[in-house]
Amino acid sequence: xxxxxxxxxxxxxxxxxxxxxxxxxxxxxxxxxxxxxxxxxxxxxxxxxxxxxxxxxxxxxxxxxxxxxxxxxxxxxxxxxxxxxxxxxxxxxxxxxxxxxxxxxxxxxxxxxxxxxxxxxxxxxxxxxxxxxxxxxxxxxxxxxxxxxxxxxxxxxxxxxxxxxxxxxxxxxxxxxxxxxxxxxxxxxxxxxxxxxxxxxxxxxx
Amino acid sequence: xxxxxxxxxxxxxxxxxxxxxxxxxxxxxxxxxxxxxxxxxxxxxxxxxxxxxxxxxxxxxxxxxxxxxxxxxxxxxxxxxxxxxxxxxxxxxxxxxxxxxxxxxxxxxxxxxxxxxxxxxxxxxxxxxxxxxxxxxxxxxxxxxxxxxxxxxxxxxxxxxxxxxxxxxxxxxxxxxxxxxxxxxxxxxxxxxxxxxxxxxxxxxxxxxxxxxxxxxxxxxxxxxxxxxxxxxxxxxxxxxxxxxxxx
Numbered sequence: 355x356x357x358x359x360x361x362x363x364x365x366x367x368x369x370x371x372x373x374x375x376x377x378x379x380x381x382x383x384x385x386x387x388x389x390x391x392x393x394x395x396x397x398x399x400x401x402x403x404x405x406x407x408x409x410x411x412x413x414x415x416x417x418x419x420x421x422x423x424x425x426x427x428x429x430x431x432x433x434x435x436x437x438x439x440x441x442x443x444x445x446x447x448x449x450x451x452x453x454x455x456x457x458x459x460x461x462x463x464x465x466x467x468x469x470x471x472x473x474x475x476x477x478x479x480x481x482x483x484x485x486x487x488x489x490x491x492x493x494x495x496x497x498x499x500x501x502x503x504x505x506x507x508x509x510x511x512x513x514x515x516x517x518x519x520x521x522x523x524x525x526x527x528x529x530x531x532x533x534x535x536x537x538x539x540x541x542x543x544x545x546x547x548x549x550x551x552x553x554x555x556x557x558x559x560x
Numbered sequence: 561x562x563x564x565x566x567x568x569x570x571x572x573x574x575x576x577x578x579x580x581x582x583x584x585x586x587x588x589x590x591x592x593x594x595x596x597x598x599x600x601x602x603x604x605x606x607x608x609x610x611x612x613x614x615x616x617x618x619x620x621x622x623x624x625x626x627x628x629x630x631x632x633x634x635x636x637x638x639x640x641x642x643x644x645x646x647x648x649x650x651x652x653x654x655x656x657x658x659x660x661x662x663x664x665x666x667x668x669x670x671x672x673x674x675x676x677x678x679x680x681x682x683x684x685x686x687x688x689x690x691x692x693x694x695x696x697x698x699x700x701x702x703x704x705x706x707x708x709x710x711x712x713x714x715x716x717x718x719x720x721x722x723x724x725x726x727x728x729x730x731x732x733x734x735x736x737x738x739x740x741x742x743x744x745x746x747x748x749x750x751x752x753x754x755x756x757x758x759x760x761x762x763x764x765x766x767x768x769x770x771x772x773x774x775x776x777x778x779x780x781x782x783x784x785x786x787x788x789x790x791x792x793x794x795x796x797x798x799x800x801x802x803x804x805x806x807x808x
Contacts, residue, residue: 359725404749405640463785468574483588489692491596497791506801507684508599512592558572 366412367560369540373431380424387417389524392517399463418492419528421485426504440469441478447557448472451496477527484520488513603684608666630720640719640749648754650738654714654776659704662755668741670695675735675760678807680796682763686804688749692758694739698732700774714779715757716773724757724783725792728776735760738771760808762794 391414394404428434428518447466454464494509645664651698674693680686695728713731715724739758747753752769759766791799
């Protein structure tokens with residue numbers, strides 16, 4: 355519900371269909387499992403609390419392996435593919451948005467955005483690439499007998515540092531969502547208020 | 561309510577634009593690959609920097625950073641009982657003439673050996689110049705009297721799960737201890753205390769924590785991690801596909 359009790363129901367517009375929401379929720383759940391198990395493997399206090407190292411490693415490995423599956427399955431949906439197209443393409447307005455973000459300029463007029471703003475686009479592309487790097491280095495650590503001598507240590511090094519980076523970026527992603535209830539409603543119900551859409555995503559043709 | 565997306569009728573900023581998203585994705589992948597290739601160099605530099613930073617860090621947060629120096633806690637059991645001087649026992653049995661049970665105070669009363677060497681984990685981390693102190697394993701074996709057919713040792717732990725092994729020759733080395741102290745302190749529970757094995761020349765998984773049993777056997781019985789693919793003869797720098805500098 356919006357705070358405005360007088361808002362008539364026809365002011366809601368569709369932002370996400372079933373497929374996009376399913377991809378987001380399953381990916382988020384798998385990422386959550388990866389992060390939670392990683393914490394139990396890595397942070398000594400959690401490791402002492404949980405123990406069972408072999409089981410935790412197995413869960414972490416399989417959740418990581420499954421992480422790209424929802425996105426790949428989502429490719430079957432036209433709506434999801436269209437959203438990937440929006441995330442991929444950067445127009446002149448995205449440059450304006452990024453410059454304003456760099457200068458901490460929070461005025462609406464200096465933050466033009468289509469269905470996704472430039473920050474969301476960069477986040478989506480980066481987290482996709484970073485997840486694939488985690489998958490690759492994770493596989494090197496998993497199947498140690500397949501790789502030459504130095505690779506396991508090198509993969510561990512990249513996996514550890516990138517995990518820390520992803521943790522920070524992911525916290526930022528969740529923090530942004532916590533600060534915008536209407537954006538969360540969009541992912542939960544698929545619908546957002548027309549007013550929000552026009553304010554936050556002025557160039558989006560919904 | 562607007563049920564669908566309207567079809568494009570004119571050029572719109574959303575419909576055109578350059579594929580920057582794909583480039584960010586591929587760039588991230590490229591950086592990841594570059595990171596793997598340059599990891600040995602990066603790791604050396606970072607370890608030196610973080611090692612010195614950790615000395616001046618009152619918060620201890622640097623200890624949580626990857627390769628920030630220090631030990632990592634690995635336990636294969638769900639929970640481990642705590643033992644102290646009142647209830648700790650070390651049992652020596654198997655192919656020996658005089659099976660024996662030692663209390664913590666028995667072990668403390670025996671001649672102690674102190675060594676300062678690097679600790680190297682098979683997963684990559686290394687802790688330099690770590691003092692260990694305890695009773696030479698060879699002394700306990702001599703006291704028990706190993707029988708002629710005994711050629712190997714099986715170690716068991718009071719976590720109820722972990723096991724380790726050494727050949728008799730390895731076990732008799734002067735740099736293999738039943739350790740009571742580490743970093744000049746009694747070994748705490750999280751480091752495998754009150755008593756752990758210390759096999760200086762081998763990867764640290766050989767240095768079983770929470771040591772409770774030493775059994776002389778006819779053959780080497782591979783331990784917990786060795787059943788899961790790790791080398792039984794775990795010499796640092798000459799096993800597990802690694803080339804670390806030797807520790808002893």
